[in-house]
Amino acid sequence: MYRLVTAAAAAAALLQPLAATGQAPAAAARPDRTAFRELYRELVETNTTSSVGDCTQAARQVATRLRAAGYADSDLTIYVPEGRPRDGGLVATLAGSDAKRPALLLLAHIDVVEAKREDWQRDPFKLIEEDGYFYARGASDDKAQAAIFADTMIRLKQRGTAPKRTVKLALTCGEEGSNERVLNGAGWLVDHRPELVRAGFAFNEGGGGRTAPGGGPETLGVQVAQKSPRNFILEVTDRGGHSSQPRPDNAIYRLAAALTRLSTLRFPVKLNPVSLAYLAKAGALRKDATGAAMVRLAAAPGDPAAAEAVSRDLALDPLLRTTCVATMLEAGHAANALPQRAAASVNCRIVPGETADETRAAIERVVADPQVKVLRSKIQERPVAESAPLDPAILTPIAAVGAKHFPGVPVIPTQSAGATDATYLSKIGVPTYGIPGLWNDPATAGTHGLNERIPVDALYRGRDYIYDLVTYVVQR
Known part of the structure; x- marks a missing residue:
């Protein structure tokens, strides 16, 4: 892997000022959050279940927002696997100024687990903010990170100068696949269009962290290993x-x-x-x-x-x-x-x-x-998971940016009991890290269950953290 910088140099560089986020309540109005919240709402309220949903529509909606931010059609690839009109996805590329630096890939899935309206207290496909939480199917898994990654690409473009390192965004469908009829989009890209997602390393879901008793994160997790579902x-x-x-x-x-x-x-x-x-x-x-x-x-x-x-x-x-x-x-x-x-x-x-x-x-x-x-089972199985290296060139920036946004909160490498699309990227040698920032309480998050939710504070502060992390990494 291309070394970003030495661990010591990374830590020193990160002492320079980053975008201020502070500890203000999430409810405090910030003009820059308005467009992000609308992007997040549109993504959440677009049904992307395997039964009746349409990932292709969701991918096209995000592509429209990227075009409005200045991306050319040549920077955007809407891919639709043959015979799967609703299983499409999006790959967007922001070219870096130094072609010798391997790209950073931002990977997120936009499909969600099924949700029956009669079982939920609220409409699962309507974004509802209530008592300090956003509720909806996909509010956390994984449309929170998908929206943040797309928003990050928009903000990077709007800076007006190319980053040193190329950054790619892949929004895929089928990660939540639970039967033989589901096609995994990340796997399809690796098998059919690997050039679109090939990178020096990738940031993905699976990190997060746990909620402290008084709110905010208690720990920041970096997923570097995971179990293999069979x-x-x-x-x-x-x-x-x-x-x-x-x-x-x-x-x-x-x-x-x-x-x-x-x-x-x-x-x-x-x-x-x-x-x-x-x-x-x-x-x-x-x-x-x-x-x-x-x-x-x-x-x-x-x-x-x-x-x-x-x-x-x-x-x-x-x-x-x-x-x-x-x-x-x-x-x-x-x-x-x-x-x-x-x-x-x-x-x-x-x-x-x-x-x-x-x-x-x-x-x-x-x-x-x-x-x-x-x-x-006939269910499509992921490749056997491979652990990402505990590379200080990756982990040091994650921790140092974390110290800016979440002072005193430790960063801990984790092994997930679940599974992510990182397993597919390992087939083409892309080490993948589930990054922190979006903490939640596993006991009440409702992931894959009823009344899925994420703290409003986690979404907004996680957005700021992830943007600063990506901004730092693509400039090194």
Whole structure:
């Protein structure tokens, strides 16, 4: 990787004044936020679910805003995969003055998880500001960052001078894909138009941070590692028959028993340098028994008592081990017939260093029933995740700009229990970092669930932080 500057030089340079953000409440009016909020609102209120949404429309709307900011048509690529008219995306390029400096790629997905109006307290496709939060599907994941990245490209263009380093923006569809019908846009670009997204390094979602008890960020996370999602199907088939003649080998009962046994499956603890560093640093910040256990586990990864204490925190347990969970059921063909087939979808998140075959074997052992087949799902799978290097040339600016915007808040490298499109970029050698700035409370954020939200303060202060970070990096 092209070295931005040495860590010491980066820190020294960042002592120079950056754009002032201060600690003013997010509600305070700032004229520059008006256009950004409208961009964010338009993106959020454009339905981009896989069932009925239209990512291509959303991409074109952002492209219109970039053109208005001065981007030429030659700087913008709206790509629409063949036969997928609603799965398009956008790549925008702001050329740098030094072609020898590898580009920075800003990657964000604009598709969202499904949301049913009858389940939500508010319309999921209407941006609502209430009690210090923005509510909507995609308010956080990932349209907050997509809007900020697009806004950053606009602001960079409006500066009137080219950055030293080329900066690219890729807004893609299909990251939230949960069935075989979904096409991943980042993967499509890597396979079909790699020149559009090739870069020296990339900034992505997945970092963020946790909310402090009094508001604001408690930590700033930089995602450098992630688990690999793999999906399996537990399937039972039977000859079926008339429901008036029930049998004990009912396919639904057999599957239910298998799922009950699956619920007891617990994989062994498997830590790596990133998860060990997180346990040590994040644990030291906590003033409770869990924090003390995190520090002990980091120092002695084989300590079973410490591992058990950390595992009791549901947000921390996935950091320690592979996890598998049943997510969907399908069974039967008629209300008055014995089921001929019963199946369950099982989503696994595999820690670095383990394989899908090992995970499948563990499921088969705990199910312990040859009549229950454990099959690989037809869902399109991401490549196996590769960790980005803990490069001071990247991490030092992230932390130093963070100190300007969030004084005293530590920056901690993290391993995500989820998965992002960084896995696709690793196929073409682009190390990808989930950057901080957009903190949230995992317990109430509603990500992939009901009433998704993000603190208004996090959105606006995160916008300022990310703009300053990108501005600094593309000038080095």
